[in-house]
Amino acid sequence: MRLLEKMKADKQEKLLQKKLIEAFDVSGIYMEYTSEKYKKRIYPKIHSIKFNENRIEYVFTLLNGQDPKEIKKKEYAFYQVFGRTLKIETDSIKKYTLTVSNRTIPKKFIYDYKKFLPAIEGMKLPIFGGVNLDGEYIVWDMADGKPHLLAAGENGSGKSAGVRQILATLIQFKKSSELHLYLCDPKFTEFHLFGDVEHVQGKIACEMDDIYNNIKAVKKELDDRKRLIGEQEKLTGIEKYNDRYHDKKIPYVLLVIDEFAQLKDKKDSINLIETISAQGRAFGIFLLLATQRAEAQVMNGLIKQNITIRMGFRHADLINSRITNTIGSEKISMEDKGRFILKLDEAMEVQAPLLEEEIAEKLLEPYKRKEEEVKREAITWSFPNCNEIIESNEEKKEQSKPVIKKLTIDDLFGGDK
Ligand SMILES: Nc1ncnc2c1ncn2[C@@H]1O[C@H](COP(=O)(O)OP(=O)(O)O)[C@@H](O)[C@H]1O
Ligand SMILES: [Mg+2]
Known part of the structure; x- marks a missing residue:
């Protein structure tokens, strides 16, 4: 001014x-x-x-x-x-x-699902991005031509909080039978609040082995769908299948990996992600990756090529924002948390809504599995709940310890019985 x-x-x-x-x-x-x-x-x-x-x-x-x-x-x-x-x-x-x-976007924009709802109504898999310069809500539909999503930016720029509010919106918007989430959190800090949410498959994967298992489960889902939809039904995509089979619709799948760079040496995981990024969309399987930098050592060419929607939170410099393809994100100041350049069709500046962790926790409460349900599922599910099965078996072992008591010489050769 x-x-x-x-x-x-x-x-x-x-x-x-x-x-x-x-x-x-x-x-x-x-x-x-x-x-x-x-x-x-x-x-x-x-x-x-x-x-x-x-x-x-x-x-x-x-x-x-x-x-x-x-x-x-x-x-x-x-x-x-x-x-x-x-x-x-x-x-x-x-x-x-x-x-x-000359206008500025408000620095803080508080998360409010009810207010956002009219903007995403009718969408299949809505991503609520935030608010732009004109005060408009910026939303898009992953399942309608805007499949995979990359959030990049410096440490502390708002990536994980951005992902949190995206997930919270999806969880409230889609039933757990319509959307399966696979969450990977190699930093151990972000996704614990989604534990036990009905949409989440298996556990929140933090260890590399668990992350690999999650990715494998998604890849297996992709292969199953290719067989079912493509080969058996001769259909071209999940939408056609779901139109035909109203009563046994296939859910969308979203694989989310925070701090994706931590997987950079995990060739096996990367190869699977590459395939998912190339083939997933037709079968309703999508990726949401967050990383500080998107350079080639972290993200290979094919993955990058397939993830075209970009949220560029604050970047260190022009070189980096060019790599993410969100030029202008190097101009976002350190104080502007949750601010990003969105590369959708054209680039625009957006402020993500702030959904504090404690508030998210409360908001997710109704979507959590009840305790009995968790136990029942642990017994009946195969992968991805194998860890829960192991845990529940271990519980059984614990309980049965006194019964299995160690045999002694007396037990074997007769004591005073
Ligand atoms: N949309 C937002 N509005 C306001 N503050 C935010 C927003 N997103 C994040 N923050 C603040 O920035 C901090 C860092 O965000 P975080 O998502 O952890 O960053 P990153 O994952 O990029 O390291 C958060 O703890 C929060 O206080
Ligand atoms: Mg983070």
């Missing part, structure tokens, strides 16, 4: 024009005319500059011969010059509208 008032005083339009030229300069979006005497830069033609205290809108066209791809490629330069609250849109290959917004 202050910046704009100053601009107004200083012949706003001229200044604003200069600013856009600066962006063209920085990004190299100009053509150079050289004669013997001088060199001249020719910039895209600026058609109009409209502004009020909230926004500036530029309309410009590229010069003949300028590559429209350059604008996309050099988007970061516009962010560098104007700050991260901007949008570049085009309705043809030459004409562009650049909107720089």
Whole structure:
């Protein structure tokens, strides 16, 4: 605001024009005319500059011969010059509208499922992202063309809290017969509050072996579905199958891995995830991965290629936000927790709702298995509840200890019986 008032005083339009030229300069979006005497830069033609205290809108066209791809490629330069609250849109290959917004997103945005509900109603597998600059709720449907999701950003930027609120929404929105969650938490800190939630399959996996088992269970589910839906039913996807079999619908599956980088040397796990990322979507099996950095050592090319929806929380620098493909996330300040650049179709800035752990815990209470149910399932389930079976067997062993008592010489060869 202050910046704009100053601009107004200083012949706003001229200044604003200069600013856009600066962006063209920085990004190299100009053509150079050289004669013997001088060199001249020719910039895209600026058609109009409209502004009020909230926004500036530029309309410009590229010069003949300028590559429209350059604008996309050099988007970061516009962010560098104007700050991260901007949008570049085009309705043809030459004409562009650049909107720089002066508004700010509220720093805190409190989680409120009831308020969010109308925005996700009717969706199959809704992800509630948060609120954008225009105060609109940003939501998308994993099961409708926006399958796998990657949340990346520095330590403490809000990834795990972001995942927490996404899961809390899904749990309230979908019945446990409609959505199966497999949760992996190699940091041991994030997902314990989802323990015993009906949607969660098996236990919250923290140890690498358990994580591998979880991933294997999801891969097995994928193979079973390929056989059932593809081979047996000759259908092309879970939706068609569920349409045909109303009474035995197949649930969606979401495999969530926090701190994904910790798996980087686990070749077996990575290979399975690769397959899931490539084949899962048609069969209703999706990934939600969170990691501090998304570079190749952590995330191989194929996985990255298949996870196209990105939440870029605060990144250390431009190099990193380029890797995640959320340019602008390097400009998010340390204080802006839960703020991210969302790469959905186009990039936009979003504030995730804050759902504190204690509140989430209360909210999830009605969705937890009752104790008797947990025991019954432990006896009847095969994998993924094998750990509970082991535990319950161990309980039995404990109880039967006095009966199995060790045999003594007297027992074997007769004592005073
Ligand atoms: N959407 C949010 N709004 C406000 N504060 C948040 C939000 N998300 C996270 N935080 C704060 O930031 C802290 C770190 O978040 P966390 O999700 O643990 O980061 P990360 O997983 O990226 O390391 C949290 O403890 C919380 O206090
Ligand atoms: Mg975390």
